[in-house]
Amino acid sequence: MSSVISVQNLNHYFGKGQVRKQALFDINLDINTGEIIIMTGPSGSGKTTLLTLVGGLRSAQEGSLQVLGRELCGANEKQLTEARRHNGYIFQAHNLHGSLTVVQNVRMGLEVQPKIPPAEMIDRAKKMLEAVGLGNRINYYPDDLSGGQKQRVAIARALVGQPKIVLADEPTAALDKKSGRDVVELMQKLAKEQGCTILLVTHDNRILDIADRIIYMEDGHLISDDSVNALAIAGDGARG
Amino acid sequence: MIGFINELRRRTPLGWLQLSRHRSRLLVALSGIAFADVLMFMQLGFQNALYDSNTRLNRAILADIVLMSPQARNSQSLSTFSRRRLYQASDIQGVKSADAMYINTVSWKNPQTRKKTIVQVIAFNTEQPALDIPEVNAQLNKIQLPDTFLFDKGARGDYQQVFDKIEAGGEVTTEIDKRTISISGLFQLGASFGADGTIISSDENFLRLFPKRQAGSVNLGLIYTEPGADSSQVATALKAYLPDDVKVLTREEFIKFEEDYWKSGSPIGFIFGLGVTMGFIVGVIIVYQVLSTDVNAHIKEYATFKAMGYHNSYLLGVIFEEAIILAVLGFIPGFVVPLGLYNLARNATNLPIYMTLARAVMVLSLTAIMCVISGAIATGKLQSADPADMF
Structure with a gap:
């Protein structure tokens, strides 16, 4: 399998001068096509920072960060914006646009890709909503949906453009156990169908089992990317 | 050009959807803009009536040449x-x-x-x-x-x-x-x-x-x-x-002499000019308030769009779309109300106050400029929509 994300000797710092603080230390990581990776670890361990770097939401400073064969280290704002279009994002909050209906929200995920005709955009958005089980709610506004439904719309928006990579940050944090479970299983199912890679940051131990590989981070260091070890450590963390 | 129109047809009319979703907020915004327009129309109307009414005698004189002190x-x-x-x-x-x-x-x-x-x-x-x-x-x-x-x-x-x-x-x-x-x-x-x-x-x-x-x-x-x-x-x-x-003036010069006095020699031209400026500034402030409130309310969504790969220019487009929509919609009541007020003022004062096409076009342009200026100030807030803060 080919690697979609390749991180080598990545360091990252926040702040400048005296208050400069290193957030990531010498990260090395390879992620292959179709893998579902869960990143876990305590708060402040740098996992979200790593996720934003991979997603092109921050510009990488030191080392090498290749996403889909593109070097993001030292990329400018325009290149980063273009790079983001290959990714789907799912946030802790659904971040749906309250003035747009469900189908219009999902359509926004396609509009960013140039050259898709309007009719096709609507068509694909509807199909995607059917796939997440909301085919009968396409003209609802987000305010009229439950938390789990909103997160499913957010998944539809992230996946409708058929991204190569899906980046998710605590997608289940705002949901109850059942809807949280439904949401990740849906992500897993759709990602497998589309053959995309998922990088998911979570504290939620209940969903660790969907991962092909679990990465454990602490204090800006990547401690383990071996599944068994990571599970054991994460389990300890949860108990302690 | 065709490419641009196609691009426009593809685009979700986000500005319009955002404005129309909050009806009461939109109504307040439109009445604010209409108010600014009415102010400008009334000032310009009175100013013009002043010039017209004060040159009426000059225009009525049949002589080809006029002598005066x-x-x-x-x-x-x-x-x-x-x-x-x-x-x-x-x-x-x-x-x-x-x-x-x-x-x-x-x-x-x-x-x-x-x-x-x-x-x-x-x-x-x-x-x-x-x-x-x-x-x-x-x-x-x-x-x-x-x-x-x-x-x-x-x-x-x-x-x-x-x-x-x-x-x-x-x-x-x-x-x-x-x-x-x-x-x-x-x-x-x-x-x-x-x-x-x-x-x-x-x-x-x-x-x-x-x-x-x-x-x-x-x-x-x-x-x-x-x-x-x-x-x-x-x-x-x-x-x-x-x-x-003795001063010798042709008929045209005699009319212009009168008009020039009221335009620059008297404080009245300045006062009405100031009135128009005030209306304009009131409009800028109102539209800025509306647009910046709107940007603040949608800052998370905007950051999300940036994370999805939309350029900053897309969001600027949304704000200017809103500005132009507000200008055009606000102009409608801002045009109709002065028609009634002109009528009222004409009956009350016997001054020749009428709506003219030139003035309507002028106020519409001023409204558009007003809204675009406010939009330009409001875009400053977009900088705080940082997609990295979304996680």
């Missing part, structure tokens, strides 16, 4: 010059005749309410029509009688009974400086900012009314040229021939 500031304060200049003017080739016009303001008793108010008295030699007012020219025989005057139907004030009585063929008497005069006819000129109304009579009646004025000192010289003579050439010849104590 160099001290003259406007037709309400004309000062005087010697009638001898008129006789001298007749020496110039191309001058057919030269007549005097006497103008003064006086306080008279409103025949209906018996209250004192200011009217403008215009007088001329009745052997030949001096004004382009058909009713006056048809009643020249009436004002040849002593102490008889014609009165302006467009005068501002309570005169309805007077008009009715005269129109029924009667006569109304009143007092000016303890002298009884009678009004035996009506004409249509209209009030100006300088005078509430105008009365017209012969030069003899004028001198009876103002015993201190002498026939030899006149306010305006009305010069009629021979048919076929070029009045600007005659004017140049007059300027060269007559001494410096």
